[in-house]
Amino acid sequence: MNYPYWVAVFLLMLGLYVMVAQRNLLKKLVGMNIFQTAIILFFLLLSVKRHATLPIVPGTVGDVRGFMNPLPHALMLTAIVVMVATTGVALAILIRLHTAYGSLEERVIAERLSAPPGPAAGPEAGR
Amino acid sequence: MSESLLAGLLFLLVVLAVIAVRAADLLLAAIALGGYGLVMALVWAALGAVDVAFTEAVVGAGATTVLFFAALLRTSRRRSPVANPLGWAAGAVVAATGATMLWVAAALPPWGDPTAAPAVHVSPRYLVATIAETGTPNAVTAVLADYRGYDTLVETVVIVTSGLACWLLLRRDPA
Amino acid sequence: MIERHDSVVVTTVLRLLIPVAQLFALYVLAHGHESPGGGFQAGVILGATYILLALGLGREALDRRVNEPVCLGIAVGGVLLYMLTGVAAMAGGGTFLDYSALPLPVSPVEGRFLGILFIETGVMFGVAATIVVLFCRLADRGGDA
Numbered sequence: 001m002n003y004p005y006w007v008a009v010f011l012l013m014l015g016l017y018v019m020v021a022q023r024n025l026l027k028k029l030v031g032m033n034i035f036q037t038a039i040i041l042f043f044l045l046l047s048v049k050r051h052a053t054l055p056i057v058p059g060t061v062g063d064v065r066g067f068m069n070p071l072p073h074a075l076m077l078t079a080i081v082v083m084v085a086t087t088g089v090a091l092a093i094l095i096r097l098h099t100a101y102g103s104l105e106e107r108v109i110a111e112r113l114s115a116p117p118g119p120a121a122g123p124e125a126g127r
Numbered sequence: 128m129s130e131s132l133l134a135g136l137l138f139l140l141v142v143l144a145v146i147a148v149r150a151a152d153l154l155l156a157a158i159a160l161g162g163y164g165l166v167m168a169l170v171w172a173a174l175g176a177v178d179v180a181f182t183e184a185v186v187g188a189g190a191t192t193v194l195f196f197a198a199l200l201r202t203s204r205r206r207s208p209v210a211n212p213l214g215w216a217a218g219a220v221v222a223a224t225g226a227t228m229l230w231v232a233a234a235l236p237p238w239g240d241p242t243a244a245p246a247v248h249v250s251p252r253y254l255v256a257t258i259a260e261t262g263t264p265n266a267v268t269a270v271l272a273d274y275r276g277y278d279t280l281v282e283t284v285v286i287v288t289s290g291l292a293c294w295l296l297l298r299r300d301p302a
Numbered sequence: 303m304i305e306r307h308d309s310v311v312v313t314t315v316l317r318l319l320i321p322v323a324q325l326f327a328l329y330v331l332a333h334g335h336e337s338p339g340g341g342f343q344a345g346v347i348l349g350a351t352y353i354l355l356a357l358g359l360g361r362e363a364l365d366r367r368v369n370e371p372v373c374l375g376i377a378v379g380g381v382l383l384y385m386l387t388g389v390a391a392m393a394g395g396g397t398f399l400d401y402s403a404l405p406l407p408v409s410p411v412e413g414r415f416l417g418i419l420f421i422e423t424g425v426m427f428g429v430a431a432t433i434v435v436l437f438c439r440l441a442d443r444g445g446d447a
Contacts, residue, residue, distance in 0.1 A: 052241065
């Protein structure tokens with residue numbers, strides 16, 4: 001039964017739906033995080049072998065079918081680090097947006113973006 | 128790794144993800160996301176991917192949660208539940224994509240099959256040759272740092288660039 | 303500004319725990335060859351100890367120890383260490399990042415072992431410094447405490 005793949009696909013679609021349909025920017029980030037970890041789960045599920053142990057080779061390897069596939073692990077380590085990098089930059093952009101427009105709601109920011117510039121100072125007045 | 132343990136952890140994962148998504152309070156969403164990251168690390172450890180689980184436990188359940196909290200406390204905490212008129216269209220597209228992915232997943236080799244295609248091309252060479260060529264029993268470190276060294280170099284550049292970008296975006300004004 | 307925690311238990315335990323955690327990060331880096339571990343895990347643990355310092359012992363405790371431009375310099379230094387290892391391999395006669403050609407008096411297999419250790423150290427510094435900078439910038443109230 002391939003039910004772990006179904007769980008990974010469900011989490012992927014949940015993250016994608018949140019990224020597209022949520023109005024709050026921070027909730028979109030939560031959805032992006034769920035999406036990224038679900039992709040990593042899907043990839044790691046491809047590296048599992050039944051009755052296999054960790055990919056740490058003690059001395060001589062008898063049968064490679066007794067060890068997990070190490071290549072997806074290495075690629076997914078990269079993916080996790082990129083995950084924290086994108087989350088950090090996205091949060092920095094969110095904070096700047098909030099400072100400039102006063103809200104994290106997509107609709108409010110869009111309205112204030114397209115509003116004609118007022119007589120007051122620009123976005124940097126709040127700092 | 129027992130099947131029932133893995134099934135229980137996957138169920139807990141789905142519950143936490145749904146809580147993180149449906150919460151109106153953003154602080155609750157961030158906390159649920161931290162819990163989701165921790166259970167995801169447990170799932171990966173149960174599968175046997177210990178290097179990845181180690182990293183996710185510190186990054187997903189630790190650093191990402193703290194960064195979310197820090198950003199939350201600088202901005203607003205609650206969200207106003209604004210109804211999204213495009214929600215049904217997005218839901219239909221996501222459902223169609225999910226159905227396509229499930230259909231493709233049915234064509235994948237059975238889960239855990241040691242003769243599946245990903246397991247028989249280049250990774251047996253890495254497992255067999257890692258001690259003889261690099262002297263490193265940990266095949267994941269050998270693949271990451273030696274056999275795929277270029278990927279790791281550029282990815283380190285990526286994370287340093289993200290730190291630089293965050294520093295430039297949020298510089299303290301010399302007022 | 304994050305204040306020092308009120309409870310004496312928390313501050314005392316953290317003062318004992320943070321150095322041990324940093325030593326554990328170095329242990330994870332050094333044992334990346336034999337057990338699960340390596341540069342990324344060690345770097346994130348090291349960065350998390352500095353975040354723990356700020357959360358438990360107050361933001362001033364972190365600001366006294368960490369200068370952000372220097373921290374960014376350390377991050378870039380980690381990437382430079384990685385690249386210099388590759389260039390040293392070229393100087394030893396091999397191609398870029400071919401650690402068996404490092405100009406050290408060791409066998410090619412040991413050369414690859416040492417090359418992996420060097421680059422994992424570079425990765426550790428890069429990741430740890432980046433996480434500290436991310437936290438410092440995101441948890442800052444824009445200068446108005």
